[in-house]
Amino acid sequence: MKTIFKSLLAITVLSIVYSCGNGGSNKGSQGALSSSAAEKVYVAPGEHDEFYAFVSGGFSGQLAVYGLPSGRLFKVIPVFSVDAEKAYGFNEETKPMLNTSHGFIPWDDSHHPDISQTAGELDGRWVFINGNNTPRIAKIDLTTFETTEIIEIPNSAGNHSSSFVTENTEYVVAGTRFSVPYPQRDMPIDEYKGNFKGALTFISVDPEDGGMDLKFQIMMPGFNYDLSHPGRGKSHGWFFFTTYNTEEANSLLEVNASQNDKDFIAAINWKKIEEYVNNGGGTKAPTKYAHNVYDEHTHTATSTIKEEVVVVNPSDVPGAIYFLPTPKSPHGCDVDPSGEYIIGSGKLAAELTAHSFTKMLAAIEGKKFDGDAYGIPILQYDEILAGAVKQPGLGPLHTEFDGQGNAYTTFFISSEVVKWKLGTWEVIDRKPTYYSVGHLMVPGGNSRKPFGKYVLAMNKITKDRYLPTGPEVTQSAQLYDITGEKMELLLDFPTIGEPHYAAGIPADLIKPNSKKIYKLEDNKHEFAVKSEAETKVVRNGNEVHIYMTMIRSHFAPDNIEGVQVGDKVYFHVTNLEQDYDVPHGISMIGANTSELLIMPGQTETFVWEPKQVGVWPFYCTDFCSALHQEMQGYVRVSPKGSDVPITYTLDGDPVDAE
Amino acid sequence: MKKSKLLMIIGSLLLLGLFVFPLWNITLEAPQYPTPLGMDIYINKFADTHEFDIKNINLMNHYVGMQYIPETIPEFKIFPIAILVMSALGVIIGFLGNHKLFLVWFVVMALLGVAGMYDFYLWEYDYGHNLDPKAIMTFKNPDGSVMGFQPPLFGSKDILNFKAHSYPRLGAYFLFVGMFMTLTAFFIGKKEPKS
Numbered sequence: 095m096k097t098i099f100k101s102l103l104a105i106t107v108l109s110i111v112y113s114c115g116n117g118g119s120n121k122g123s124q125g126a127l128s129s130s131a132a133e134k135v136y137v138a139p140g141e142h143d144e145f146y147a148f149v150s151g152g153f154s155g156q157l158a159v160y161g162l163p164s165g166r167l168f169k170v171i172p173v174f175s176v177d178a179e180k181a182y183g184f185n186e187e188t189k190p191m192l193n194t195s196h197g198f199i200p201w202d203d204s205h206h207p208d209i210s211q212t213a214g215e216l217d218g219r220w221v222f223i224n225g226n227n228t229p230r231i232a233k234i235d236l237t238t239f240e241t242t243e244i245i246e247i248p249n250s251a252g253n254h255s256s257s258f259v260t261e262n263t264e265y266v267v268a269g270t271r272f273s274v275p276y277p278q279r280d281m282p283i284d285e286y287k288g289n290f291k292g293a294l295t296f297i298s299v300d301p302e303d304g305g306m307d308l309k310f311q312i313m314m315p316g317f318n319y320d321l322s323h324p325g326r327g328k329s330h331g332w333f334f335f336t337t338y339n340t341e342e343a344n345s346l347l348e349v350n351a352s353q354n355d356k357d358f359i360a361a362i363n364w365k366k367i368e369e370y371v372n373n374g375g376g377t378k379a380p381t382k383y384a385h386n387v388y389d390e391h392t393h394t395a396t397s398t399i400k401e402e403v404v405v406v407n408p409s410d411v412p413g414a415i416y417f418l419p420t421p422k423s424p425h426g427c428d429v430d431p432s433g434e435y436i437i438g439s440g441k442l443a444a445e446l447t448a449h450s451f452t453k454m455l456a457a458i459e460g461k462k463f464d465g466d467a468y469g470i471p472i473l474q475y476d477e478i479l480a481g482a483v484k485q486p487g488l489g490p491l492h493t494e495f496d497g498q499g500n501a502y503t504t505f506f507i508s509s510e511v512v513k514w515k516l517g518t519w520e521v522i523d524r525k526p527t528y529y530s531v532g533h534l535m536v537p538g539g540n541s542r543k544p545f546g547k548y549v550l551a552m553n554k555i556t557k558d559r560y561l562p563t564g565p566e567v568t569q570s571a572q573l574y575d576i577t578g579e580k581m582e583l584l585l586d587f588p589t590i591g592e593p594h595y596a597a598g599i600p601a602d603l604i605k606p607n608s609k610k611i612y613k614l615e616d617n618k619h620e621f622a623v624k625s626e627a628e629t630k631v632v633r634n635g636n637e638v639h640i641y642m643t644m645i646r647s648h649f650a651p652d653n654i655e656g657v658q659v660g661d662k663v664y665f666h667v668t669n670l671e672q673d674y675d676v677p678h679g680i681s682m683i684g685a686n687t688s689e690l691l692i693m694p695g696q697t698e699t700f701v702w703e704p705k706q707v708g709v710w711p712f713y714c715t716d717f718c719s720a721l722h723q724e725m726q727g728y729v730r731v732s733p734k735g736s737d738v739p740i741t742y743t744l745d746g747d748p749v750d751a752e
Numbered sequence: 753m754k755k756s757k758l759l760m761i762i763g764s765l766l767l768l769g770l771f772v773f774p775l776w777n778i779t780l781e782a783p784q785y786p787t788p789l790g791m792d793i794y795i796n797k798f799a800d801t802h803e804f805d806i807k808n809i810n811l812m813n814h815y816v817g818m819q820y821i822p823e824t825i826p827e828f829k830i831f832p833i834a835i836l837v838m839s840a841l842g843v844i845i846g847f848l849g850n851h852k853l854f855l856v857w858f859v860v861m862a863l864l865g866v867a868g869m870y871d872f873y874l875w876e877y878d879y880g881h882n883l884d885p886k887a888i889m890t891f892k893n894p895d896g897s898v899m900g901f902q903p904p905l906f907g908s909k910d911i912l913n914f915k916a917h918s919y920p921r922l923g924a925y926f927l928f929v930g931m932f933m934t935l936t937a938f939f940i941g942k943k944e945p946k947s
Contacts, residue, residue: 611804646811672804673811674787720815721888 134575135585137164142605145537147550147598148207148221148234149571151175154591155202157223157234162537162548162598163573165587173232173241174202174225178688182241185690186664186699187619188388190397194228194246195382203227206256206321206595209236210263210299214326214542218603220304222257222266229253231268231297233304237607238390245306246383248403249276249293249313255322255427258540259299261330265364266306268295269335273316273342277379286344290316294335296364308383310371310404312415314360315468316342318351321426321492326542327433329451331365334436338423340467351423352442356475358417358467359427359438361454366414367406375411376404391618393696409469416458417467419475420447426492430501430516431542435480439490439503446490446503448519450480481519486512491532492595494539496546496576502539504531504551511551511574513581523580527572530554536576537598545600549574549581552593560588569593610674612695619697621666626650631742638663638740644678644692645670646719648744649712652727656740659704659733665690665712668697678725679715689715704731756941757849763933764842764857767835769926770795776872776924777801778903780809781915791821792921793872795831798822816901816912817887819879827871834864842934851941858934865927869905876902 137143143161151158155175159168176183176192183192183200192198202225210220221234229247234240247253247268255269269292275281276291292314298307317337325332340357343350370376381403388395408415420438424447428437436449456462457477464472489507496502500522503512509530513523533552537545551572560568568588575582614624623629623641629650632639638661643650649667657663669678671694681689685702692698704710714725732738774792779801781788789809790801798821800806810820838861845853880902883890891899891912903909903916910916920928 671811673808 131575131582131584135163135165135573137161137166142601144601145545145548145598146601146604147535147537147596148209149550149552149589149596150204150207150223150594151590152205152569152592152594153203155204155225156590157204157207157221158590158593159239160571160587160589161601162550163584165571165573165585167590169239170590171234171239171241173223173234174204174230174244176200179691181688181690181698181700184688184700186701187394187697190395191241191244191386191388193386193397194230194384195248195399196228199228201227202230204232204591204594205254206258207597208258208266208540209597209599210304211259211261211541212263214261214330216538216541216543216599216603217263218599218607220263220299221597222259224253224256224268226253226271229256229268229270231257231266231306233266233299233306235304235390236604237609239608240388242388242390243304243306244384244386245297245308246385247293247295247308248381248383249274249278249291249311249405250295252318255294255319255335258323258333260324260333260364261326261542263299263301265296265298265309267322267324267333268297269319269322270294271318271320273318276313277381283344286316287342288316290342290344292317292319292337294319294333294360294362296368305387306385308385308400308403310367310376310406312362312367312406312408314408314415315340315470317358319360320424323427323429323436323540325429325433325451326431329429329433329436331363332451333362333364334418334427334429335360335362336420336424336427336438337417338425356419356421357423357440358472359420359424359436359449360470361416361418361436363414367411370411370414371404371406376406378402379405389618390612391616393612393617393619393622393698413458415470416454417470417472418449418454418478419464419472420449421445426490426503428493428495428501428540430495431497431544433542435516437493437501437503439493441489441491441506443490444485446483446486446493446514448480448482448516449478453480454478481517483512483514483519483521486514486521487524492534494534494536494549495544496536496539496549497544498546500546500576502534502536502549502576502581504534506530506532506554511549511581513576525574525581525583527551527553528559528570528586529557531572533593533595535596535598537600539598545598547575547577548584548598549576550596550598552589552596554592556588559586571596611672612693614668614670614672614695617668617695617697619666619668621664621699622668622697623666624668625670626744629742629744631656631740633740636661640665640742642667642680643670644668644680644714644725646676647714647721647725649680649714649725649727650744651742653730653743654727654741655730655732656738657704657729657731658736659707659731661704663702663704663729664699665702666697666699667692669694671695676718677716678718680712681715682712682729683710691716704729707731707733754849754941754944756851756854756937756944757846759933759937759940760846760854760857761843763930763937764839764846766926766930766933767839767842769930770835770923771832773922773926774799775921775927777917777919777921779917780812781917782913784913794923795835796828797824812914813901815888816891817884817889818901819882819884821879825875827868827875831868838864846937849941851938851944854934854938854941858931858938861931861934865931873905876905879903 145162172182229250233243250270252271254271273290318339322335339351421440422442424438426439462477487505573585669692776793881900
């Protein structure tokens with residue numbers, strides 16, 4: 095009896111424990127699931143994000159800097175478009191950055207940021223990004239987060255298969271999406287075939303200072319070169335470009351460029367071509383392109399027009415270029431961390447194609463060719479195929495990797511991210527995006543060492559996802575946790591412009607190098623003054639140069655007389671501060687330009703051409719201190735030919751101009 | 753060598769640490785300065801704790817009319833000489849081994865130290881109270897007198913939005929330990945049998 099009682103008791107207790115546990119965990123797991131997504135992206139006030147994400151601005155022409163996992167926007171770096179906030183393209187120092195062979199261009203379409211690498215791993219020194227419309231490559235320095243170099247790409251158009259770097263940043267590569275006549279000339283458009291060429295451009299990067307130099311251009315057949323990526327590891331020394339419009343259509347491309355069953359991935363042995371060029375190969379062809387460099391010490395950009403480029407004809411370097419047949423107008427061209435698999439996303443195809451680098455080399459060795467295109471051998475599809483992901487989704491675009499043997503591909507039409515396994519080609523998971531995803535990014539996902547914690551999907555349209563803002567609504571990015579077998583959507587945040595691609599990197603690789611101020615003693619600006627004692631106003635014909643300083647909370651000088659209607663007045667303003675996060679701004683009433691926003695130790699210049707007699711104020715535009723509202727000054731403008739002499743004062747101490 | 757002599761000599765030599773390490777430090781904390789502003793005081797110079805700190809302290813202080821921290825002060829010539837002389841004297845006295853002289857040395861050094869601290873206090877007082885009559889902001893104490901901004905001689909003190917800390921640094925510890933050793937040398941020397 096006792097034992098029966100005991101066992102009954104035991105059962106009762108057990109069942110209570112069990113049901114409690116069960117009920118508890120059921121309830122808990124739902125709560126935990128939704129709250130854990132919030133927890134995973136929560137970065138407490140004052141804490142820092144784990145990753146930087148450099149997200150392209152697309153038609154904004156800029157590059158945005160976000161933190162991950164929080165999705166907080168830190169800075170919009172002006173690259174290809176003027177930015178009145180930062181005076182980029184408005185002040186005298188940065189106007190040359192936007193110079194091209196077509197003159198000053200205030201806008202472009204920025205696409206694919208890529209972070210510099212050393213030994214195939216992110217080194218956090220620079221970000222490169224391409225301007226798509228008027229072909230250019232820009233370099234952003236990650237100590238100052240400023241654009242410091244822009245090089246124009248001649249003989250190119252629709253600079254889209256750009257700006258990806260090789261394993262040691264030997265080159266940043268720019269490929270043309272639109273083929274154009276080479277050389278450019280007046281000719282009938284319908285004589286496209288055979289006359290138009292697609293330039294693939296290799297820009298060398300100085301390992302010390304990052305200086306870019308246009309090393310050579312390969313004049314490929316007139317296809318559209320859509321995207322590209324470098325080989326890495328075993329395939330280092332090769333570069334891969336997807337092509338479409340191998341039909342060489344010049345009108346209604348949506349139909350006429352979609353006829354061929356297979357287009358190509360062009361495999362370029364750039365080391366071989368580099369050697370050829372180093373040995374005097376290629377033709378020095380006349381051309382015109384701008385090379386713009388911003389010097390951190392003079393705080394000034396210079397633009398140089400260059401007039402020659404080395405052009406390489408593929409047939410002159412046999413064995414350096416091959417075509418890999420790839421189904422249906424492939425878009426993304428992505429290479430896995432080992433360098434073995436080259437993934438072609440045939441955007442109209444029912445499957446995702448993976449070529450094998452090893453098999454490609456064997457096919458070249460064994461001459462397994464399927465004819466040629468303009469003398470470039472076409473490898474046999476079956477000989478190079480590593481595998482295909484069957485029925486993965488509709489409209490594959492781009493693939494990134496987590497370093498754990500998994501790949502993540504975006505599908506534009508079916509609006510999803512699909513996780514699949516390299517080697518077995520099986521689909522592991524799929525998650526919807528909102529909506530119509532373009533690129534995606536795993537930090538370091540296009541290097542030998544991805545940081546496979548998150549994938550960021552970048553969407554083209556958002557429709558109803560956010561509060562509506564009239565017909566034009568935001569684009570967005572979505573963050574997924576990829577540490578588990580299944581992906582988990584964590585966060586959805588709006589972006590600037592249209593994010594075409596992003597580059598992510600652990601914050602620790604950049605944060606310690608971020609500059610706090612510019613040292614005044616290193617300022618080599620032509621018009622810098624390093625103390626108030628050196629300030630002056632100098633007339634030179636109808637040009638008046640004001641050498642001005644700013645420090646909390648006044649300008650020196652702040653009363654200027656002797657300026658006349660019709661003068662061209664240059665304000666050269668130096669911020670004397672040497673403290674972190676103490677910029678000052680300056681703006682002049684009626685000046686046909688933007689404000690200046692000047693960092694500590696920096697000098698910038700704006701031009702004012704006064705049109706009316708009077709006394710006109712200027713003031714500080716950045717709330718710099720408790721006495722910010724007092725930070726102002728006056729310029730007296732007299733009629734043309736007036737005998738009012740140039741004087742400039744601070745606190746009533748006049749000093750006559752020399 | 754006798755223990756007392758050794759202590760006296762080493763203690764005197766420790767004073768030389770003042771030529772390498774700062775004597776004192778004043779640090780100013782404020783919400784806008786997650787990295788506080790700081791000034792290290794050596795026996796021969798003022799130095800930034802972080803580059804440009806003194807320039808930024810001056811910039812802050814100009815709002816309340818405080819003078820700029822000078823590039824140099826007369827004390828920076830006198831202090832090093834005093835320390836060098838005392839250190840040399842201490843070593844000589846140590847070799848001589850007369851423990852009564854140890855005490856004399858200690859008392860002189862202590863008096864010099866007090867004089868130095870008093871001098872520092874006077875400078876601080878002037879720095880905190882001799883304000884520009886055209887100061888941007890003037891603050892009054894509850895009793896109606898003009899508020900001063902003298903940093904504490906020792907310890908921490910709230911001054912408007914800043915919290916000022918004033919504490920000895922490694923150089924001062926060399927001085928304290930050295931002086932303590934000379935005092936110990938005196939007591940040990942007293943007990944030691946005369947040779």
